[in-house]
Amino acid sequence: MFGHAYRPILLDHHKLGIYTLACGGWHTLGLTTNGNVYVWGANTDNNLGVEGVVKITTPYLLLEGKNIINMFTGRSYSNYVQSKDGTMYVWGKNSNFQFFGNEHAEIITTPMIYEELRDLPIRNVFVGIEASIFTLETRIRGFVIKNSAALADVYITCR
Numbered sequence: 528m529f530g531h532a533y534r535p536i537l538l539d540h541h542k543l544g545i546y547t548l549a550c551g552g553w554h555t556l557g558l559t560t561n562g563n564v565y566v567w568g569a570n571t572d573n574n575l576g577v578e579g580v581v582k583i584t585t586p587y588l589l590l591e592g593k594n595i596i597n598m599f600t601g602r603s604y605s606n607y608v609q610s611k612d613g614t615m616y617v618w619g620k621n622s623n624f625q626f627f628g629n630e631h632a633e634i635i636t637t638p639m640i641y642e643e644l645r646d647l648p649i650r651n652v653f654v655g656i657e658a659s660i661f662t663l664e665t666r667i668r669g670f671v672i673k674n675s676a677a678l679a680d681v682y683i684t685c686r
Contacts, residue, residue: 536567536585543586546628549598556606562594564608572620573636574604590616590638592684602653608638615644 538545544559554568554575565586566575576589582587593616597609604620616638648664 538586543587547598549600551600551604551606552602554604556580556598556599556600556608558595558598558608562596563588563592564590564595564598564613572604573634574600574606574619576618576636576638578636597649599652599654602656605654605659607641607644607652607654607659609649613646615641615647615649617641617644 539556540546540557543557544561544563545557545565546560547558547667549556549558549571551568551574553571553651554566557565557567559565566577566589567583567586569582570580575583575587577583592610594611595608595616596611599607599609605662606617606619608616610616618624618638620634620678644661647661649661650664651662653660653662
């Protein structure tokens, strides 16, 4: 996809307070001990949540004061971050309505609150190229792509 590899950077995680990372194909999210989110890497399909840039080579503070506790991303360009109060922020590629079938724009350019996910007991999000699966306390909910167009709810009981 890119004609060159990005050079590794020395991350002063102590200075920024970053204690965990979520890594995508060409981008990284960093979560701080006080619940802030940093982003860096390639900004394909606005997967960094910052409009008007191609790449960010050093950590950029994207979300501050939101009390984020979980971050989910994958090889794809869709991102989910969850706050302590249950608010889920999403941004990035949405061409197949990865964001829970929500028919917003194809590209969510900056983080937005995703109301349909508020207060769900989400344990994990598996972010695929054209679909996302959410594990909840009692079931899995997600979307399956059929013929690259139709979406269907999938519920699987977990025991």
